[in-house]
Amino acid sequence: MKDRSAMRLARLQQALAGGGTLPLGEAAQMCGVSEMTIRRDVAASDGAMMLLGGRLVMANHYAPVYDLDQQQDSHALAKRRLCEQAARFIEDGDTLFIDCGTTLLPLAGMLARGSQLTVVTYALNVANAVSLVPSVRLVLLGGLYHTTSHSFGSDDMSAAIKRLGINRAFISAAGVHAERGVSCFHFHEVAPKQAAIACAAQRLLVVDESKIGQIRPAYFAKLDDFDVVITDGDMAPSPENGGPRIVAA
Structure with missing residues (x-):
């Protein structure tokens, strides 16, 4: 299961490599799993990606919070x-x-x-x-x-x-x-x-x-x-x- 999660994360990181965002629904469809599975993958990852407003982003491209x-x-x-x-x-x-x-x-x-x-x-x-x-x-x-x-x-x-x-x-x-x-x-x-x-x-x-x-x-x-x-x-x-x-x- 961990190997499958790693493969999904790698695929998503590749999709986000050029910057921008990816809607959670599209990410799930791309990987052939549910949105909840993508949420669990991201939560258990090393922090390279994050969810903002229902969209996946690369964490190193964005400030985490607007104060x-x-x-x-x-x-x-x-x-x-x-x-x-x-x-x-x-x-x-x-x-x-x-x-x-x-x-x-x-x-x-x-x-x-x-x-x-x-x-x-x-x-x-x-x-x-x-x-x-x-x-x-x-x-x-x-x-x-x-x-x-x-x-x-x-x-x-x-x-x-x-x-x-x-x-x-x-x-x-x-x-x-x-x-x-x-x-x-x-x-x-x-x-x-x-x-x-x-x-x-x-x-x-x-x-x-x-x-x-x-x-x-x-x-x-x-x-x-x-x-x-x-x-x-x-x-x-x-x-x-x-x-x-x-x-x-």
């Missing part, structure tokens, strides 16, 4: 510099999509008082900060509240975002990889991120250097889906007529 309080303190000065650069793109009258997490939280405090802006967000911490700027109109997208990321998720959130005229979408990420694309920790964030990217007139990715080269469980975009990348990390300038513009913070 919002820890992220809040991490690279705080860098995040403020990134948001200072991001704020320069905002024009009076814009409708802005501001993503969840901690990277873009300082941006809420940089919105000019008296300006005619609308902010769309599904993040409670961002909404709380924006609510302190009286002249800014706030659209908070609701649904099921996820404590881990202080954000909401719902089945109809994408449709709600696409009904809005968004001038600029400021998107955060937990991982930016040259081959594996842009990713985050939580699968409920994928739909609103993709909807904002699809309908915004300008798409801006804002990431500090700790995210560069990382792969997280939930893929949501290619790097080329963005018009601008604002970062303090080491990213090669995009080629002319292709790829996003790189703005150093």
Whole structure:
């Protein structure tokens, strides 16, 4: 039995060798066993693989836990510099999509008082900060509240975002990889991120250097889906007529 388990684990590791994730159901079908058997195999393994949100991932590609309080303190000065650069793109009258997490939280405090802006967000911490700027109109997208990321998720959130005229979408990420694309920790964030990217007139990715080269469980975009990348990390300038513009913070 142990030999069969080892063979299944080896097959799954081979399937995940290039990165990304594998749904538990597909893993079970691939190995010709039940999902419970795959769960037991992974639990009894050496920790090379792990289950996140019903998906198998290679443990060395992912951080095991997303801690919002820890992220809040991490690279705080860098995040403020990134948001200072991001704020320069905002024009009076814009409708802005501001993503969840901690990277873009300082941006809420940089919105000019008296300006005619609308902010769309599904993040409670961002909404709380924006609510302190009286002249800014706030659209908070609701649904099921996820404590881990202080954000909401719902089945109809994408449709709600696409009904809005968004001038600029400021998107955060937990991982930016040259081959594996842009990713985050939580699968409920994928739909609103993709909807904002699809309908915004300008798409801006804002990431500090700790995210560069990382792969997280939930893929949501290619790097080329963005018009601008604002970062303090080491990213090669995009080629002319292709790829996003790189703005150093």
